[in-house]
Amino acid sequence: MLLFGVEIPLAWILTAPFLAWLVHYVFFGFxxxxxxxxxxxxxxxxxxxxxxxxxxxxxxxxxxxxxxxxxxxxxxxxxxxxxxxxxxxxxxxxxxxxxxxxxVDRLVVIPEHQEYVRRFLFVLHGQEWKDVRNGVSPVFSSGKIKGMSRLMEECCSSLVKLTEHRAAKNQGIIDLKKLFGSYTMDVIASCAFGTKIDALDDPNNTFIVKIQKVFHAPRMTTAFFFIRLFPWITKLGVQVFPAEEVLFFANLVKDIIATRRKENQKRGDVLDVMIEEMDKEAAALKLDPTRKPVMTEEVIVSQCVVFFLAGF
Structure with missing residues (x-):
């Protein structure tokens, strides 16, 4: 094609607008x-x-x-x-x-197709976030937290005993970060999952190994980096949290829920409170079938997983 008397390849002319847009997108607007x-x-x-x-x-x-x-x-x-x-x-x-x-909405980009992760409270938006938050809120009432203090005290007693033992054994030198990290996980597991993992005594516990895989720094950082830059890549199946580990915690919670229903167990922990909310909602749905269920099993499982991830 001739332009001002100069022969210019058609490909150049077709490519030039795209290159101009790309340069503007990459270098300008800051x-x-x-x-x-x-x-x-x-x-x-x-x-x-x-x-x-x-x-x-x-x-x-x-x-x-x-x-x-x-x-x-x-x-x-x-x-x-x-x-x-x-x-x-x-x-x-x-x-x-x-x-x-x-x-109310957080700037969080999580693949919508990833089961359980898509129902994490900090991932939800708009009315769905409000509905789930209202369902979870009873967990944080002063009465419920006071009721869980017994579970925390049990973990605290283990912490004191282990601290005394290690202090005597290692001339008073203790890795406090690691020690309190394990204590936090014991408390979260007890109060949210209703299970005892003994992270203080057993650092190679399956719980610990799985949670470390979830938060494997290079992998998670890389995933967040590219998802924040190019949100559309979540459509390609890119995941922030490894599906296998998330499924491990989800199946654990589902098994605990099934056991409690079968044996009519009450532990007074986070899981109990959310099961109660789910049962109340189920009763209300019978009276008004047009209502949209909020506290489903998937939602409850997701929030329990969040509790444990947040405690790591």
């Missing part, structure tokens, strides 16, 4: 906060923005340094998406309390 007079975290890399920092081990230190340098409000980019960061107590209070109805 002045979003500057136009509003808000400091921007540096460095902002082409295409990835500031999300590169998830590869850093000292992630928290990076955030503290930014707050000290930029102030209580600044902007970052996750890929091309602008993200406000604030440490202002009044703004945080407004978002989490006063104006919470306008900020």
């Amino acid at each position: 002045d979003f906060f500057a136009k509003q007079g808000i400091p921007t975290a540096e460095p902002v890399l082409p295409l990835v923005g500031n999300i590169w920092k998830i590869w850093k081990r000292d992630n928290l230190k990076i955030e503290v340094d930014r707050l000290q340098k930029l102030g209580n409000i600044y902007g970052t980019f996750e890929g091309k998406n602008p993200v406000y960061v604030t440490a202002d107590p009044e703004i945080i209070k407004a978002i989490t309390v006063k104006e919470f109805d306008n900020f």
Whole structure:
């Protein structure tokens, strides 16, 4: 094709608009906060923005340094998406309390096809999130938590005994991070799953091995990195949490639910509370079949798995 008397291949002409768009997408648009007079975290890399920092081990230190340098409000980019960061107590209070109805959804990209993970409370959006949260809320009432204190005290007694034993054995040198990590998992497993795993005494427990696989750092970091940059890849089956390990915890909870129903067991833990809510809802559905069920077995199993993942 002739253009201004110069022969230009047709392929060049067809490709040029795409290349122009690609260059603009990769390199431009990072002045979003500057136009509003808000400091921007540096460095902002082409295409990835500031999300590169998830590869850093000292992630928290990076955030503290930014707050000290930029102030209580600044902007970052996750890929091309602008993200406000604030440490202002009044703004945080407004978002989490006063104006919470306008900020219920989290920016979480999880594959919709992944069973159980898609029902994690922090993954749900809109009305579904509100419905499930209302169903889970009784778990956190003062009365229910007080009732679970007995389970926590049992784990605490094991912690005290083990601490005394290790202190005497190792000349007072104890790995506190590892010790309290195991204690936390024992408490979560007892209060949420209704099971005893003895993470304090048995670091090679199947629970521990499985949870470590779930949070295998390089794999999880890589998955989050690319999903935040390119959300559409979740349609290709990319998963953040390994399906085998999630299914392990899900099957465990289902077995516990089946056992409790069969033997009419009551332990006063998180699982008991949610089973009660599911039974109340089932009774209400008989009176009004048009109601949409919220506290299904999948939802309950998902929240129990979340409790354990959160405790790791």
